[in-house]
Amino acid sequence: MEITNVMEYEAIAKEKLPKMVYDYYASGAEDQWTLQENRNAFSRILFRPRILIDVSKIDMTTSILGFNISMPIMIAPTAMLKMAHPEGEYAVARAASAAGTIMTLSSWATSNVEEVASTGPGIRFFQLYVMKDRNVVAQLVRRAERAGFKAIALTVDTPRLGRREADIKNRFNLPPHFTLKNFEGLDLGKMDKADDSGLSSYVSSQVDQSLSWKDVKWLQTITHLPILLKGVLTAEDARLAVEAGVSGIIVSNHGARQLDYVPATIMALEEVVKAVQGRIPVFVDGGIRRGTDVFKALALGASGIFVGRPAVFSLAAHGEAGVRKVLQMLRDEFELTMALSGCRSLKEITRDRILAPWDSPRIAPRL
Numbered sequence: 001m002e003i004t005n006v007m008e009y010e011a012i013a014k015e016k017l018p019k020m021v022y023d024y025y026a027s028g029a030e031d032q033w034t035l036q037e038n039r040n041a042f043s044r045i046l047f048r049p050r051i052l053i054d055v056s057k058i059d060m061t062t063s064i065l066g067f068n069i070s071m072p073i074m075i076a077p078t079a080m081l082k083m084a085h086p087e088g089e090y091a092v093a094r095a096a097s098a099a100g101t102i103m104t105l106s107s108w109a110t111s112n113v114e115e116v117a118s119t120g121p122g123i124r125f126f127q128l129y130v131m132k133d134r135n136v137v138a139q140l141v142r143r144a145e146r147a148g149f150k151a152i153a154l155t156v157d158t159p160r161l162g163r164r165e166a167d168i169k170n171r172f173n174l175p176p177h178f179t180l181k182n183f184e185g186l187d188l189g190k191m192d193k194a195d196d197s198g199l200s201s202y203v204s205s206q207v208d209q210s211l212s213w214k215d216v217k218w219l220q221t222i223t224h225l226p227i228l229l230k231g232v233l234t235a236e237d238a239r240l241a242v243e244a245g246v247s248g249i250i251v252s253n254h255g256a257r258q259l260d261y262v263p264a265t266i267m268a269l270e271e272v273v274k275a276v277q278g279r280i281p282v283f284v285d286g287g288i289r290r291g292t293d294v295f296k297a298l299a300l301g302a303s304g305i306f307v308g309r310p311a312v313f314s315l316a317a318h319g320e321a322g323v324r325k326v327l328q329m330l331r332d333e334f335e336l337t338m339a340l341s342g343c344r345s346l347k348e349i350t351r352d353r354i355l356a357p358w359d360s361p362r363i364a365p366r367l
């Protein structure tokens with residue numbers, strides 16, 4: 001049967017993957033309230049379309065940190081993709097490149113920065129987890145630079161791993177024939193067997209829980225690459241991020257896998273956008289499954305969006321072709337949304353094209 005939207009890949013992935021792997025990809029933290037909310041919040045934002053505008057030509061191109069891409073839809077970092085498909089990160093890198101957009105490679109990928117770079121041309125970012133051993137971090141950042149990665153997405157919402165109960169029940173562990181390839185040879189490439197989630201134990205032993213704003217400064221001293229802070233949810237932190245001199249912010253709740261009962265990212269986006277006052281670009285990820293979601297994020301001030309699970313599930317279902325199709329479907333839906341709301345370019349996607357629940361009512365109340 002033909003696949004007609006991004007969400008349909010999840011059921012195919014669920015059928016194909018071992019339960020432990022599917023659960024790891026799909027789960028949120030604890031009650032998974034935020035997981036539901038990341039989707040539900042989009043349904044409370046409505047359109048205010050304009051009519052009789054010539055939409056025979058639609059331009060979705062944009063520039064992200066100076067790099068020109070075909071659309072404001074990019075790929076978020078997701079760990080351990082070879083569990084989904086033998087081609088893992090390579091397939092995602094190739095699909096992103098074919099679509100003319102950016103892929104972000106996870107620190108915890110099952111392919112390393114050099115291998116992903118060797119898949120061919122493409123604009124790629126590297127997601128960084130700061131490990132306790134700073135020499136390891138500095139080496140990895142240098143390798144990412146040398147391999148041609150264009151920015152570092154520093155994940156700041158994971159001093160510890162969120163409590164994902166399915167992973168605890170399944171005793172989640174990276175299957176032994178895979179390695180966290182970026183750390184191979186550094187004694188950090190394997191996860192030890194644990195009584196709960198193997199990843200959770202790995203994080204508590206290796207990730208630096210003391211990470212703070214001074215380390216953002218430190219990172220700037222070891223790399224010339226632009227730094228995006230991934231995991232900002234408040235105006236307060238957005239202002240500190242600007243002061244720290246980062247090049248951009250990704251409003252993210254880590255796909256609802258860290259702290260449960262944080263707001264949906266689409267609800268937190270506008271407060272962050274207002275706080276940075278246009279000084280740096282703001283991006284968002286979390287629950288984006290439709291072109292209409294992309295439009296809503298841009299109307300609220302995002303310069304672009306990232307998708308996580310849609311790439312993972314389509315990869316598991318149909319490999320590179322699946323990821324290509326996901327990017328194509330999001331692109332087509334986004335273009336249609338622009339046309340039907342009377343926007344010919346991204347700069348025409350203004351705040352007045354949507355109605356959010358926190359806006360003052362524009363429609364007269366019924367008396």
Ligand SMILES: Cc1cc2nc3c(=O)[nH]c(=O)nc-3n(C[C@H](O)[C@H](O)[C@H](O)COP(=O)(O)O)c2cc1C
Nearest residue numbers: 025076077078079106155254255286287307308309
């Ligand atoms: C299976 C999986 C693995 C992830 N691994 C990472 C990671 O290694 N580093 C990171 O910063 N974020 C990671 N994330 C979070 C994503 O980058 C992104 O924030 C999130 O998936 C966006 O939400 P969505 O899945 O609803 O699109 C992961 C998310 C998932 C679902």
